Amino acid sequence: MAKLHKKGKSGAAVNYITRNQALKKLQVTLADFRRLCILKGIYPREPKNKKKANKGSSAPATFYYSKDIQYLMHEPILGKFREYKTFAKKMAKVMSKGQYSTAKSLAENKPIYTLDHVIKERYPTFTDALRDLDDCLCMIFLFATMPKTDKIKAETVENCQRLAAEFQHYVLHTRSLRKVFLSIKGIYYQAEIKGQTITWLVPYQFSQDVPTDVDFRVMLTFLEFYQTLSGFVNYKLYSDVNLVYPPKLDLKLDEGGAGMNALIIESTQSTANIAQSINSSVAQPTSSTAASLSKEEKKRLEESEKRLRTLTNKIARIQESNGTDQASAESSTNDNDDAMDEFPTPLPNLDGTSSSTVTFSDIQRASQHLSQFQSLFSNCYVYLSREVPRYSLEFVLRACGSHVGWDPVLGEGSPFDENDERITHQISDRPTQGHRFLSRQYIQPQWVYDSINAGKILTTEPYHVGRTLPPHLSPFVEAKDGDYVPDANQFEGQTEDLEIQSDDEEEDEDEDEDEDEEEDEEEEEDAEHKDLHQRELEAEAKGVAFTEFEAKESKKKAKASKAEKETAATPAAAVTRSAAGKKRTAAEVEAAEAKELAKIMMTNKQQKLYNKIQYGKDKKAAEVEKLTKKKVELANTAAKSNKKAKK
């Protein structure tokens, strides 16, 4: 006979535990339990069958995973909570008796818990920690702008400010900022660190009015954890790029409102380190002659390249060290940190593999793009007027290689003043600009953000002071087919040639770059043809049949052409097309009819599912239609008003 299964001894009944049961088991108060949950990252679950999980009762209950609770039972923090409880009792007793010396010694031995182990436990690898950094940064950046209240301590705010500044410095240093977006809620930043995209939101710097309907105990518990996490992450990030952590704080600058710049970033590099890296980098490429196509190999290849890259930089830096002044040294050393060196003649050992590896040129191209992006503003000297948000613009500009100076009102530590002749752009946000230097352009802040999102320097003309700005679009939206694509910025295609009078050499460089770009484009076209062949080969390697491959290719092409058409079509054209859509061809009619007939034979389940999917699609389509319609209407009214104005 098969083993009898007792009810309630396996499956959901034992997998889940209700919150009250958990409280009883752990013998903690609800408040302590919540804190534990926050710190340990334990969250309720939704069992598939609540009745089974709740021993047959269908009463509403919060369920936790039983093992989570089991692990909590021997959590050091829980012990510390209990110790703290007794400590508080002792303290109260002693204080009521007026035994202050005892109280003092008690206070010195106050139980303090640390969260190090929790962080290691929740994020076993550094990548895990980075993946979960979004919420952490949002919180840190929020509390960095919070006023001190009875609940929020001044030290907490200060610590948050420091952690935020440290992280920003890292992003600056490694030039890992990718996207920026000015929203009504605040400024979104997206950085790419070790392959992870990290997005965080920073509120506009106004004094936050602290709401009353928010439970700050919860927020502060989260913040407590996030502070620790952010500290450890910063440590790891800094030590990975050979910087001293924690960076020292320049008190004078800090008091002067220098903000982020008050931190003194120091490098830990020594010659010994470099020698080591040389050895390793030499060793690496030779080992990769095996020319296997596995992903690991590729990764290693990348790594070695990176090392090589940094190596040359380092050497160059050592050679030109001591020459530059301290103020600009910091930024200049970081200039081409991650920029990829060009290999006019690829390394001989890699050459042999190039016929079969597509990836190398791809990687090269991608990294080239990246390095271009990272040094987007490297030829710019940008001056910030006093009405623009320095906290954001300085960060964003410097993260793309610009030199930034600012009005003394915005804080101390500006590397150059308004009269500096090197300044190419002045960012100001006022209706009219009074005094103008002819050598520079006066532009609105949005230009910076749009340029970064576009990945190239846009023409400044539409962004000049006093102009109506073009719409600012979210860089996070990836339009799929069927989505509404707002009018792409008409200026996006135009890049700006920077006129830099001071350095001829730089100009030459620029020209070179331009040429490079052109070449790139040509290359891309060539590459497309080449790519086809290579992709075929790849597909063969994967074992995809040729016919399938062909079909895929044709699909891709069709999609591409469709996309092109869609982008080319103006809304008006879209309208005419939809009108034309009413006159369908016979084949279309037949197909539609066949579909309708086939739907009859669908099972009930299929029908429901189909309808559900279709509902979502229709909703989306309706949204798109609404937007296009609105746009057409707006265009019409605009045209009418224009005509009227002309008359």
Next chain:
Amino acid sequence: MPTTRPTKKAVAPASTAKARPAATKKTIASEPKSRKRTVQEAQRDSDDDEFGDVAIDMASDDEDMDGDVEDDDEDDEVDAFPEEEGQDMSAADLEDDNDEEEDSEGSYMDGDSIVDSQEENEGDEAEEDDIESDFGDLEDDIDPNFGHNLNEPRPVESDYNPIKREYPEIDPEYDSDSSTEENENTVGNIPMHWYDDYPHIGYDIHGKKVMKPATGDELDKFLSTMDDPDSWLSAHNFKEGQDVKLTAEELEIIRRLEGNRIPDADYNPYEDQVEFFTSKTEIMPLSAAPEPKRRFIPSKHEAKRIMKIVRAIREGRIVPRKSGHVPPKPKYYNLWNDAEDKPREEHVMHITAPKMKLPTHDESYNPPAEYLPTEEEIKEWNDMDKEDRPKNYLPQKYNALRNVPGYGQFIQERFERCLDLYLAPRVRKNRLNIDPESLIPKLPSPRDLQPFPTRLAVEYLGHEGRVRSVSVDPSGLWLASGSDDKTVRVWEVATGRCMKTYHLDELVTSVVWGPSKEVAVLAVTCGYKVGLILPEKIFSPELTLHSEEYLKAGFANSATSEVNPKATWKQPTPAEFEQGIRVWVHLQKPVKQVTWHRKGDYFATVAPDANNSAVLIHQLTKHQTQQPFKKTKGAVQRVMFHPTKPMFFVATQRYVRQYNLQRQELVKTMMTGVKWISSLDVHPAGDNLIIGSYDKRLCWFDLDLSSKPYKTLRYHQQAIRSVAYHKRYPLFASCADDGNVQIFHGMVYNDLLQNPLIVPVKILKNVHERIDALGALCVEWHPTQPWLISSGADHTIKLFS
């Protein structure tokens, strides 16, 4: 009474007991002896007393006089004496024998000690041993120990109780409670009326009965009270059963109690407080003991405790107070080691928190104009509950960055996110990422399943009411139709020409051509009657003639046959005959449907209102009517003859039943699963049938397969009115109130293992206009061609080819 006495008196009996050990010693367990002895003692005692008289009341007199404790006690004893005597008197008969025996022995000696008497008893028993050998063994066992265990109860023989335990006398010096000594009655605090019916009123400490004192009658009592001047000072002691004169002290106590005063006159409730610790410092200390040595030497206990701490510090269990100069542990350090760290294994129960949604274009501070909400949208958004809003912000446009204000809900939103992270239950949900088109089944192309009707070919116009029913004659040339305008029309199929119009007096619900090619007859239902019409001049003369005779034949037969009251066969009026009507069958209820047997002799009618005679089968040639069912289960909707076998299908509201007409039994019941069947058709091969229902469903039954539908299809938007199989082609059609007609390819294979193939091939949309919620009412296939004829509520009949 004694309880109310002052306590100092209660102590007294002990001293008296000590004073007179002999007196109590003499109370012996052995009943006859002790009695005698007490009598003697009492006598001696009384001799000692001033009064030789032993009257009860008298005895109390001297108590008052001397007030001596000892005397008091003796009084009690004296009181007890007469009881003994009373008992003696009553129990005299019982004990006489014993006394005599003892007397005859002559061993009794006055004033002997207990031991002596017991020895004597031993001797007695030795003699008894001889007399009664029964107890010999027992006596032998006891003998050797006897001298040592004096306190052991000894069995004593008496005439009514063979073995009686004799208890040793209680020595008052050791274990007797002196307080109970003079209190002879030991019954305790019980209601004394329990002893009303007995001669005694309780037991003394030795377990002997305390006899009731002799009381005279009421007159004696009265006299005694009159004689005794102190009678008013005495109280009745129920325990003793006699009056006790109260002492002066007792009377005083009573007086005080009545006056709500403390009973003891000497008691001072307000005595001066005795201070244990006074405020005054005494010159001499309470204790003159010198300071102990321990005050001058170090405490060992303290040393132990300190050493414990010292040891703990040495071992590092206790960390001494941190001194300021020790650098604190670094707050942050390298927590991760890339080489060694292993990523967490994927586990089903580990669900990472979803990331925040990334902002879209409309969140921009300067979005494209089309994203800005209109005023209605703003109002709608404001009116909505916070939880219902699709997005928690309204798109807004600022023309410069300097105009952008702080976001008011920033902290709240972050807080909500925090709550989501630790309070929201997480569940893994698999997003179905499938192409909806893949759900649509692949069907053979309709083009491969031709022929089927696709387009309108002929329209038959002329009716002025809903056309309820259409039928094509077996030759396929003529079409008959019945309508709500109370006419039946016969049309030429090919041209749409109306050949004949029959005006009837009721709505025509059903029109069916006879199936036989030899007989041209049209069955028509019209109100309560069914008419059989022979359309003239459209058929060949031979056929017409043959039909005429066929129809006439019945009347000849009907004269002989018995008349069924449910249906009467009648001749038409001459005018009607002129029109072409040949026979009328009058029924009791309105007829809704008529259907022919395949041979054309029988036809069945359905009159749903006529309970058990709802279904009737009529024979044309004999003008006979049968009622096949005695009882019908449910309201009959449709009936149908099996195309090949002697079977009959009856569709009630929810079930279809198949009956064998020959064997007259139910073959099968089909569970349709629909709410209300509207129509029924049987496949020409006879193994499949379809039903249409008012709840928009069409069910296909494979009769060999199951009693449940093989396929249930729901594609009409409104109630299905009619379904029909084609006689030759694998086609079937349905029409519904939505005005649509659906055509299916329904292939039935000869192979039993192969399921029928059902493929929808054509939807004829809006064939008939919807009038009063009615659309297409009837569909009928052409008998030979793949043509479909449909009629509808818009008064038209249409032919599709």
